[in-house]
Amino acid sequence: MRLAREAGLALASAFGSYALAFWLMQILPDSAIATLGFGAADAEVRAGLIQDRSLWAGVGGLLQGDLGTTLDGTPVTAELGGALLASLPRLAAAIALVLATIGTVCAAPRPALAFIARASGFLLFVPPFVFPFFGLALLLQFSAIDTPLQAVLTIACLALPPAALVAAQAAGIMARYLESAFAISVRARGASLARQRWLLLPAVGLELLSTLEKLLIGLLTSLLFVEPILGQSGFGALLLRAIRRSDLDLCLAIVLFLALLVNTGRLVGNAARERLGGSTW
Amino acid sequence: MVRAATLAAALMIGLTLAVAPLNPATLHQPWEAPRLNLLLGADEFGRNALLVLMVASGRSLASGGLLASLAILVALVFAAAMVRVRGTAATLITQALVVVESIPVFVWILIIFVATRERLTSGITILFLIAVTPFAANILRGEFLRLLDQPFIHVARMAGMSWSRIMLRHVLPNASSVALPLFAQLLGLGLAIPGAIGILGFTNRTDLDLGVMLFRGKENVVDHPLLLISTIGGILLIYACILQVTRRENWSPEVTQTRAG
Numbered sequence: 001m002r003l004a005r006e007a008g009l010a011l012a013s014a015f016g017s018y019a020l021a022f023w024l025m026q027i028l029p030d031s032a033i034a035t036l037g038f039g040a041a042d043a044e045v046r047a048g049l050i051q052d053r054s055l056w057a058g059v060g061g062l063l064q065g066d067l068g069t070t071l072d073g074t075p076v077t078a079e080l081g082g083a084l085l086a087s088l089p090r091l092a093a094a095i096a097l098v099l100a101t102i103g104t105v106c107a108a109p110r111p112a113l114a115f116i117a118r119a120s121g122f123l124l125f126v127p128p129f130v131f132p133f134f135g136l137a138l139l140l141q142f143s144a145i146d147t148p149l150q151a152v153l154t155i156a157c158l159a160l161p162p163a164a165l166v167a168a169q170a171a172g173i174m175a176r177y178l179e180s181a182f183a184i185s186v187r188a189r190g191a192s193l194a195r196q197r198w199l200l201l202p203a204v205g206l207e208l209l210s211t212l213e214k215l216l217i218g219l220l221t222s223l224l225f226v227e228p229i230l231g232q233s234g235f236g237a238l239l240l241r242a243i244r245r246s247d248l249d250l251c252l253a254i255v256l257f258l259a260l261l262v263n264t265g266r267l268v269g270n271a272a273r274e275r276l277g278g279s280t281w
Numbered sequence: 282m283v284r285a286a287t288l289a290a291a292l293m294i295g296l297t298l299a300v301a302p303l304n305p306a307t308l309h310q311p312w313e314a315p316r317l318n319l320l321l322g323a324d325e326f327g328r329n330a331l332l333v334l335m336v337a338s339g340r341s342l343a344s345g346g347l348l349a350s351l352a353i354l355v356a357l358v359f360a361a362a363m364v365r366v367r368g369t370a371a372t373l374i375t376q377a378l379v380v381v382e383s384i385p386v387f388v389w390i391l392i393i394f395v396a397t398r399e400r401l402t403s404g405i406t407i408l409f410l411i412a413v414t415p416f417a418a419n420i421l422r423g424e425f426l427r428l429l430d431q432p433f434i435h436v437a438r439m440a441g442m443s444w445s446r447i448m449l450r451h452v453l454p455n456a457s458s459v460a461l462p463l464f465a466q467l468l469g470l471g472l473a474i475p476g477a478i479g480i481l482g483f484t485n486r487t488d489l490d491l492g493v494m495l496f497r498g499k500e501n502v503v504d505h506p507l508l509l510i511s512t513i514g515g516i517l518l519i520y521a522c523i524l525q526v527t528r529r530e531n532w533s534p535e536v537t538q539t540r541a542g
Contacts, residue, residue: 009376016380024396118524125465125520126513127473128387129480130495133509137502221385225480229499243391244481251392259383266379 006270010263015059017259018252022058025248058252068249070242076253079238087223087234090155094219097159098166105170106197106204110178113171120168123160128221131157132229139230150230157226162218166208173204209272213265220258312505321511325501326487330511333489338515341491345471348409349464355410356417357460361448363418364425378415386412386470387477394478405474413470417463424459428452461527468523472516491515 061068067076105116135153139145144153177183177200186196208215227236235254242250313323321330363374381389393408428434429452437447475492478484484493491512498509 009379013376013379013383016376017383020380021384021392024393121465121524122517122520125469125523126516127469127476127492127495129473129476129499130513133495133499133502136499137506137509140503217385221387224385224387225477229480239388240391240481243388243395246395255384255388255392258385258388262383263379266383 003271006267010267011260014256014259014263018059018062018256021252021255022248025246025251062256067253070250071245071247076249079250080235080253080257083233083235083238086232087227087236090151090158090227090232090234091219091223093155094159094162094222097155098163098215098219101159101163101167102170102205102208105167106174106201107194108171110175113175117168117171117175120164120171123164124168128161129225129229131160131222132226135226135230145231150232154226154230154232157230158219158222161222162215165218166215169208169211170204173207174200177203206272206276210269210276212269212272213262216262216265220261315507321507324508325497325505330508334494334511334515337489337491337494337512338519340489341472342468342519344490345468348406348471349467351406352410352413352417352467353460353464355414356421356463357453359414359418360421360425363422364429365444378418381411381415382419386416387473390474391477391481394481394483409471409474413467417467420463421456421460424456425452428455465520465523465527469520472519491519 058068065077067080069075070079105113108116135157138153139150142149144150174197178196183196183200186199191199223234223236224239225236226232227234228240238250239254241247242254308329309319309323309327311323311325311327313319313327315322319329319331321334324330324333359374359378363371363378366374389412390408393411394405425448429447434447434451437451442450472491475484475488475490476495477492479493479496484496486493486497494512494515495509498506498512502509
């Protein structure tokens with residue numbers, strides 16, 4: 001019952017994001033700009049933006065599985081499906097790198113944990129598009145465009161910000177757990193440091209899972225910049241193109257997809273948090 | 282004391298540079314090589330690259346700091362409201378924030394920017410506040426709830442202290458250990474906005490801003506990598522300064538706890 005309520009709220013939030021994006025892209029350029037004191041928007045852009053369609057018509061289309069058409073006349077579903085298929089292997093590889101980061105951080109010696117947390121803090125402070133900038137520099141320097149190096153750099157740049165986020169979290173959580181009563185009692189029984197960390201790993205993983213939506217947001221933000229900068233087609237490139245061209249149907253479909261994905265992550269995170277609440281860590 | 286002095290000096294330098302005039306006239310050849318009195322060489326507009334970097338750092342620090350401060354203030358108000366109200370109103374506020382939080386901040390910022398086609402400071406401030414307030418308010422709310430359950434708060438309540446007084450005297454000062462790192466994070470976001478807008482294709486390349494410089498650094502990365510590297514160096518310096526200020530041990534929440542306890 002509770003799960004159904006939470007799922008309902010997540011769905012409502014996703015549609016709320018859709019409605020907010022719809023309002024921003026259709027209503028704001030028309031009248032609110034003047035009210036807020038901004039300069040007048042370009043008439044041609046506004047004419048392009050304000051299509052003869054209401055929010056309810058859009059929602060009605062959604063319920064029938066119709067996401068509309070792009071400015072080029074292509075069905076949004078086809079564009080979105082193609083882009084997701086192109087990005088999926090990259091995302092899977094990036095997630096594998098993030099998981100490897102968690103394992104590495106959890107196995108790192110205790111003095112290194114503070115350093116990892118600090119270094120990750122800097123990586124999170126740096127704008128997310130800096131990593132693909134460096135990736136592009138390497139690609140151009142080694143004339144490696146359209147080579148396997150491009151794919152490797154894309155995955156590395158994609159994984160770096162979310163990996164920094166989980167590294168900072170994992171370092172903090174592991175340092176805390178190593179001081180917990182459980183770790184102390186296991187140590188007193190003669191468990192090696194490696195054994196202690198192995199025993200603590202599921203709890204660290206569960207606590208990291210409770211912030212899954214943050215990880216997803218980091219990954220999607222990274223995707224938004226990495227693909228267009230490194231010249232790869234996919235979901236991120238499609239999103240930037242949709243925003244740049246004010247492609248209403250495409251933008252709204254992407255916003256809905258993002259919101260559904262992040263809210264699913266939040267549901268999983270809430271479940272993990274609930275599990276943590278009952279644990280003895 | 283030393284840290285406070287460092288902070289004051291850094292802020293003074295930052296603010297001075299933020300308002301410092303920079304002669305846009307071409308004083309050097311474009312991309313002039315570095316030499317002793319032109320340490321980082323000249324940029325593509327013939328300006329002293331070191332001076333440009335310093336002014337851009339100062340301006341970005343000032344504008345990013347202002348944006349982050351405003352966002353923290355608004356988020357504090359929202360978080361306090363979320364803690365204070367209960368029942369349906371609380372659920373509604375939380376859900377409204379989740380609606381915004383479901384989409385990455387940069388996606389919101391770019392959507393709002395394209396929708397308004399506006400580069401005025403007021404526009405950027407508003408879109409920054411809309412995009413980051415939910416995320417910041419949720420973090421602060423969690424900290425407020427944790428603090429409100431602490432024994433010293435219960436003691437203050439039993440001593441007859443009003444809710445607003447407890448919030449002002451005890452909860453807000455103690456929440457600084459979360460609010461300050463959050464401030465650093467928001468400052469980083471504030472620095473990134475002009476660069477993100479640049480990637481969208483709406484940048485004025487002569488702007489003295491670290492985000493724009495990063496974008497220019499990317500455009501010239503093969504022939505003039507020093508521009509990108511020096512800009513990252515500028516960001517690293519700002520981060521080091523912020524890190525010193527926001528370190529938890531620089532703030533002593535125990536003081537207010539002891540007073541209440």
